[in-house]
Amino acid sequence: MVKVMLIDDEVLVRVGLKSLINWEENGYQIIAEASNGQEGLNLIRERKPEIVIVDIKMPLKDGITLIQEVREMNLATKFIVLSSFDDFKLVKKAMKLGAVDYLLKLELDEKELLKSLENAAESITSGKQNMDYQPRLNSLAEIKKKSLQKIIAAKIADEKQIKKIFEELKINLIEDKILCLTIKIDEKEVLEKFSQGDIYLYENSIIEIVDEIVSDFFNAVSFMNNWGEIVVFLNLDKDLVTEKEKIGNLNLRLHKMVKNYFSLSITIAISSQKNKFLQLSEAFIECSECLDYSFRCGEGKAIHYQNLDKINKLGTTDFISNFAVQFDECLEYKEIKRAVLLLEKVITKIKENFISRNDAIHLYFKITGSLEKNLTLEVIEQLCGSDNLYQNIDSITNNNDLINWMHNLSEKLKVYMDKKQENYLILAAKKYLKNNYSEDLSLERVAQEINISSGYLSYLFTEKSGISFIEYLNQLRISEARELLKDKKLKIYEIADQT
Incomplete structure (x- = not known):
C-alpha cells in the first residue's frame, strides 16, 4: 500500500477526498490527516507518508512553505496540491518546488484524483528524487494544458475566469477573430517506439515546432490535448475570408515541417471564426467534426468546418x-x-x-x-x-x-x-442416384432432374467426391448389391436386376 496523508483546513474537503474513491482497493492507505500546515509538517516528520495531498492556502503554515520545509528535510515525499482557479501563481511555485500534480477543488472527481495519485506513485517507483523527477504533469506547461483542456471541455464557463486564467498563464489570445486548429498526427503507432520519458520529450518537440510556425503567422496558443492531437487557438488579423491565403500557407508549412522533422503526416481541422472566449469549446467541437470527416477524405488533408455543409451525410x-x-x-x-x-x-x-x-x-x-x-x-x-x-x-x-x-x-x-450451393447440388444428385440406382441412369438424366448442365454435374462429382459420375454410380450399385446379398431369399439374377 502507498501511504497517503491529507492536509486541508476544511474538514469537508478532507471528508470529500476520503469518500471519493476506495483508497485501499486502488492500492493506497490514508495514514494521517491534518487541518493546518504546522500540524501537517509534524505528522510528515513522524509518519513519513509517501504522498501528501495538501491545500495551498491554510492557516499557520501554507502549502508552499510546507513543501519547502519538507524539501529541506530531504524526504522523498511526493506532493499533490489542492487549489482554486485564483491560485495559479501559488500553483506555479508549488510545481517549481517539485509538486507532481495539482487538483482544482471545484473540478475534483474520482478520475482526476486517481490519475494524480498514479502520477505520484509512478514517481516513487522510479527511484528518483522529486526535484529531479520530471513527469509530464511536473511542468508549468502542463498547468496551461490542463487549464485549456477544461476550457475546451466547457468546464470553465465564466468569461472573467477564462480571462484571469489567460492573464495568469501569460496567454496573449484576444477576444476577437478567434480560430481553432486541431492538428492530428496520422501515425499514432509511432508512440510504441518510445518510453514514457521519450514521449514527453517528443511531444514537447512537436509543440515547439508548431508554436514556432504558427507564431510566424498569427498570435496564438497551442497545447497537446491528447497524444497525437495538438490544439491551436489563434487570432486572425482580418476576417477568415480575407485570411484564407494566409491560413493556406500556414497549413502547407505545418505539413512540410512536421514531415521533415518527424517524418509524420498530419491532418488539420479548421473551425469557423469565433469572437468570444466562451466560444472556444464550440470551435474545438467543430474541429472534432472535421476530423471525423477525415475518415472519408483521407489523412494528410486540411479540412474547413465551413465546407462540411456541402457534404451528403448518411443518417x-x-x-x-x-x-x-x-x-x-x-x-x-x-x-x-x-x-x-x-x-x-x-x-x-x-x-x-x-x-x-x-x-x-x-x-x-x-x-x-x-x-x-x-x-x-x-x-x-x-x-x-x-x-x-x-x-x-x-x-x-x-x-x-x-x-x-x-x-x-x-x-x-x-x-x-x-460452395454451399455446390454441396446442395451434389447431395441432391447423390440422393437421386440412391433412390434410382437400379434404373438406366445417365449423367444427362440426373443433371436434368436437378436442373443443371451435365458438364457442371460431371465437374461437381470430380471436385466434391474425387471420382467421376460413372465411378460413383458403379460403386453405389456394388455397395447396394452387397447389402442385397445378405438377404438369402433373393436369387443372384434378382439382385442383378435390382442393381
Whole structure:
C-alpha cells in the first residue's frame, strides 16, 4: 500500500477526498490527516507518508512553505496540491518546488484524483528524487494544458475566469477573430517506439515546432490535448475570408515541417471564426467534426468546418441499426445471397454519403458481431483469413479501407454461397442416384432432374467426391448389391436386376 496523508483546513474537503474513491482497493492507505500546515509538517516528520495531498492556502503554515520545509528535510515525499482557479501563481511555485500534480477543488472527481495519485506513485517507483523527477504533469506547461483542456471541455464557463486564467498563464489570445486548429498526427503507432520519458520529450518537440510556425503567422496558443492531437487557438488579423491565403500557407508549412522533422503526416481541422472566449469549446467541437470527416477524405488533408455543409451525410444511427438487424437475420437463416445484397447496398451508400469514423467502427463491429454469432469458426476463417474477427480494425483508417474490407467480405460470401450451393447440388444428385440406382441412369438424366448442365454435374462429382459420375454410380450399385446379398431369399439374377 502507498501511504497517503491529507492536509486541508476544511474538514469537508478532507471528508470529500476520503469518500471519493476506495483508497485501499486502488492500492493506497490514508495514514494521517491534518487541518493546518504546522500540524501537517509534524505528522510528515513522524509518519513519513509517501504522498501528501495538501491545500495551498491554510492557516499557520501554507502549502508552499510546507513543501519547502519538507524539501529541506530531504524526504522523498511526493506532493499533490489542492487549489482554486485564483491560485495559479501559488500553483506555479508549488510545481517549481517539485509538486507532481495539482487538483482544482471545484473540478475534483474520482478520475482526476486517481490519475494524480498514479502520477505520484509512478514517481516513487522510479527511484528518483522529486526535484529531479520530471513527469509530464511536473511542468508549468502542463498547468496551461490542463487549464485549456477544461476550457475546451466547457468546464470553465465564466468569461472573467477564462480571462484571469489567460492573464495568469501569460496567454496573449484576444477576444476577437478567434480560430481553432486541431492538428492530428496520422501515425499514432509511432508512440510504441518510445518510453514514457521519450514521449514527453517528443511531444514537447512537436509543440515547439508548431508554436514556432504558427507564431510566424498569427498570435496564438497551442497545447497537446491528447497524444497525437495538438490544439491551436489563434487570432486572425482580418476576417477568415480575407485570411484564407494566409491560413493556406500556414497549413502547407505545418505539413512540410512536421514531415521533415518527424517524418509524420498530419491532418488539420479548421473551425469557423469565433469572437468570444466562451466560444472556444464550440470551435474545438467543430474541429472534432472535421476530423471525423477525415475518415472519408483521407489523412494528410486540411479540412474547413465551413465546407462540411456541402457534404451528403448518411443518417447513420438508424441506417446502421436497420442494416444490422437485417444482416443478422440473413446469416441466422443462412440467406447468404440476401446478406451479400445488403452489404453491396451499404457499400453504395457509403460511397455516396459521409460516414464518420465512429460510425464506421460501429458498422464494422455490427458486421463482425453477426458473423461471430451465426457462423462457425471454420467459415469465419475462410471469410476473414483468421478466426480473429477484429484483427483488421486497425487497418481501417479511412472510407476506402472500409469499402474495400466490406467488398472483400461480400466477394468471399459469394464464394461461400457458391460452395454451399455446390454441396446442395451434389447431395441432391447423390440422393437421386440412391433412390434410382437400379434404373438406366445417365449423367444427362440426373443433371436434368436437378436442373443443371451435365458438364457442371460431371465437374461437381470430380471436385466434391474425387471420382467421376460413372465411378460413383458403379460403386453405389456394388455397395447396394452387397447389402442385397445378405438377404438369402433373393436369387443372384434378382439382385442383378435390382442393381
